[in-house]
Amino acid sequence: MKFIKTYIPLTIVVVIGTLTLATYFIPHRVSLLYLDGMNSWLSIIYSYAILVGFISLFLSHGKKIVRQSQGWGYSLFMFLGFFLVFVPACLSSGKQSVGGIMTSYGWTYQYLFQPLSSTMFSVLAFYIISTIYRSFRVKSAQAFVLFLCALILILGNVPMGQLLWEDIIGWTGLHIANLTDWLMSVVSVSAKRGIMIGLAVGGVVTCLKMIFTIERSYLGRDS
C-alpha cells in the first residue's frame, strides 16, 4: 500500500521534475513538445481544482444550515450569492455582453461582484489611518529611518505634498522629486535585491529538495 500511496507519487515528482529541468538545457523540438503537452494538461487540471473549494464551501455552509448552528441564516446568503451569479451565467452561456449589450451575467459582475470585491479591499484604508495614528511611533533610530522614509514618500506621491516640501525645504536645493526617486530607485533597489537573492537561493534549494524527495511535507501525513 505504501508503494501506491507514497512511492509512486514520489517517483512522479522525480521524473517530471527532472525531465522539466532538463528541457531548459536541451533546446530540441522534443523539449518544446513536452512543455506544450504538459502545459495543456495543467490547464485542464486547474479547471477542476476550483471544484475542491466549491464543494468544500457548500458542504461547510450546508452543514451549518442543516444543524441550525449559530449564524446559520447568514449561510443562506452565501447560497443566494452563488445562484445569483451562476444562474445568469448559465442563461447567458458565460458571456457578459452580446453585441455590446450587457447580459444578466454582465449585470451581476458589474453590480454584485465588482462592488463587493472592491469594497473589501478598500476598507483597509481606514485601518491604515488608524495604524498611522496609534502605532506609527518613533521609539528607536531604526524606527526613525522607517518613519522618515514613509513621510517622504507620503509627501512625494501627491502634488500638494510636493508643493509643501518645495515651500519649506526646497530652498536648500534638496528637491522631493529627486529624493523620492533616489529612495525608490537606489535604496529600495538595494534592499529588495538583497531580499531577492536570498529568496532565490532559498527557493532553488527548496525546489531541489522537492524534486529529490527530501522535502515531502506536501504529501500530507504518513509520507
Place this chain on the structure above:
Amino acid sequence: MKQFLDKLFKIDRRWLFLLLTVVIILPIAFPTNMKMKSISSSTQTAYDFVEAMPERSFVLLSLDFDPGTRPELYPQALAICRHLLKKNMRVAMMTFNAGAPGIITEFKDQIAAAFPDKKYGTDFVVLPYRAVFLATVTQLATDIYAQYPEDADGTALRGMPIMEGVRNYKDMGLAVEISGTTLFPSWIYYVGDKYHLPVLGGTTAITQLSYSPYVQTGQLKGLLGGMRGAAEYEALINEPGIATKSLNVLNFPHMLAFIIALLSNIALIVMKFI
C-alpha cells in the same frame, strides 16, 4: 496636559474613520486642479521606450487585475493603451486573471469610443481569458494561433488585419503587463528573460518597489507605480484623465496621514518631557 494627550491617544478610531471619509468626499465634490511637479525615472523610461518603437509594432497588453485593484491599474492601462494607439501600434488585449474579463470589455468599449478612427480587428483586438499563464506564454513563443485560434467574441484570429505577419514573439515588439499579483514577475521570468521580448509594466503602489530592481537591470523597460505612475504617464502623453483627477483627490487624505503621523509623534515627545 498629560491627561489631555493621553485621552487624545486613546480616541475612538471611528472618529478617524469619519475624518478620513470627509477628507475624501469633499475633494470629490469640490475638485482641485494641481499637477505633479515631476516624473519618476521608471515612468519616464517606460514612456521613452514606447516613443522609440517603430510604427505598427505588435504589442501584447495583458490586463491582469480584478475589481479589487482596478482603481489603481485601470488608469495605467488606459494611459499606456492611449499612447500605443496614438503611436499607431497594434494592440492585443489579453488576461490571465479570472476577475478581469468584465473589466476588459469595459476597457475595450472606452478605447473604441476614445479612438473612433481605430478599428477593432485592425488596430486592436481582445483575446479570450486563459487560466494557465505558463501554458499560454510558452506556446506564444512558437505559435500564437495554437493558443488563440479565435478572439474573445469567437471570430477567427488568423486572417484579421491586426495579425498580419504575427506568429510568435519574434514578430512582436513589446509585452505590457498591468497587474498587482505574482503574474507580474512571471512575465519577466518566462517571457522577457527566456524569449527576450521586451516587457514593461504597471503595478500597484504596494508592489512597485518589489519590481524596481528589474528596471535597474533592464529586465523591465519601465514601470508605472500606482495612481501616481498613471498620472505621470497621462502628463507625459499630454492627456490628463482619471489618474490626474484621482491624484487631486488623494492630496487631502495624504496630507491627513502626514499631519496625523507628525502630530502623534510630537505628542509622544511632549509627553516624555512633561
Place this chain on the structure above:
Amino acid sequence: MSESMLILGAWVTGLLTLGIFSFLYKDNPIFKATENLYVGVGMGYYVSLYFFQVWMPLVYEPLKQGHYIVIIPSVMGLLLLSQLIPKLSWLSRYTLTFTIGYSCGLAIPMTINTDFITQIWGTVQPFSLISKVGPMAIFNTFFILIAVICVLTYFFFSVESKGAVKKVSNIGIYILMAYFGAAFGNTVMARFSLLYGRFNTLYKYGGEHYLYSTPVLVLLFVIYFIVKHYMDKRTLSVQSAQQN
C-alpha cells in the same frame, strides 16, 4: 440593458458598499449578510468563469471532436476531489506531485537566471560605466553594491552576528528600514486609491439620475443604527431591572 436595470444596479452597489463599510462603525447583521453574500458571489463568478472559459473549450469541445486524450488530465483533475474524503485523500497526491514536479522543474532555471545571476550582474555591471557617468551615478553605483552586501549579511545566519559582521549587518537593517518605510508610504497611496474608487462610485450614484441612491441609503443606515442603539439600550435596562 434598460435604464431601470442600471438604476437598480446603482442601488444594489450602494447597499452592498455601505453594508460592508457599516462594519467600521460596529459589527452588525447587515455586514455579516453582505460578507456571506460576497463569498457566494465570488465563488459563483469563479465557477462560472472556469466552466465556460476553461472547461468547455479545453475538455468538452475536444471530447466532442473525439480527442479522448483529455480524459487523462481530466481524471487527474478529478482526483483532487479525493481530498474531501480523508480515507481517499492519498489519491490527490498523484495530481499534486505532477504539478509540483513540473512547477519546481520550471522554477529552478528561471529563478537562478532572473533573480540571482541577473541581479548580481545588475549590481556589478554599472562599474564598467563608471568613467562615463556623473558623480551622483558613481555614488549610487557604490551605494547599491555596499547596501546589497550589507542586506545579504543581515540575512546570512550561518555566521554568528558579532564584531565586524554585526556592524555590517546593522547597516543592512537601516537599509531595510528605509525600504520598509518607502513601501509603507506607497501602501498608504495604494489603499487611499482604492478607497477613492469606492467613494467616487458612491458619489456618482448619489446623483439625480440614479434617484439619489447614496444619500437615501446612508440615511437608512443611520436610522438603523440609531434605532438599534436605543433598542439595545432598552433591552439592557429591562435585563438589569429583571436581575434587580
